Amino acid sequence: MDSHPLYEIKADLFKGLAHPFRVRILELVCAADEVPVSEILDDTGLKPPHLSQHLAVLRRYGLVTSERRGSQVFCRAADPSVAGLLTAARAVLASVAAK
Amino acid sequence: MDSHPLYEIKADLFKGLAHPFRVRILELVCAADEVPVSEILDDTGLKPPHLSQHLAVLRRYGLVTSERRGSQVFCRAADPSVAGLLTAARAVLASVAAK
């Protein structure tokens, strides 16, 4: 799906994060190491279908994984490096804001 | 311009990178500490108006700065942390690909 030119793969990764709700969701997921969808729903105030779409995007780009246990679905960051990416973004924002 | 909710600011940063050409351009700019637009033009094969548009996006989000000296324009990364963001992205891609 994302496998042809190298820069496209990288751009797709950033596209996965290019939306306020997805950044928010990803930060919630990275903060705890596992979080049920219902909790994200409460924390963000999003409606189920809307959240589900954004989660689908995050999953498609391989940023989060989810697993169903019983009636709920639990999400987690696909890898610790994802949290590192958010941290790096914070550093950039800090430097840009400081200018 | 990007100053209201916190997550929007961060999402905008990622939006700035959510395009293959912009990733490519930013990597060229981070590799050397200063690069003339004409060189980016040669390396990417983009036409001037097209490149200029992408550079405008990168500048708007505060990722690169540029300065005109004589007839040419030189670009540089706005801050070293920008290179760090690209590095963090590489780490995520490596882990996603390895899965």
Place this chain on the structure above:
DNA sequence: TGCGGATATTATGAAATCGCAAAGTCGCAG
């Protein structure tokens, strides 16, 4: 088996982006 809660998928119109082309600006050589 049938119900209800928790998520996911599909459909659709509105809004933002992309990519190309025509025209404009800034500096310097002549």
Place this chain on the structure above:
DNA sequence: CTGCGACTTTGCGATTTCATAATATCCGCA
């Protein structure tokens, strides 16, 4: 002060996201 090269800005059709609503699926329980 006129022409030319290096970029930038503007305009617009074509494609891609977003957001909301309607419909569907999965699971544990009565």
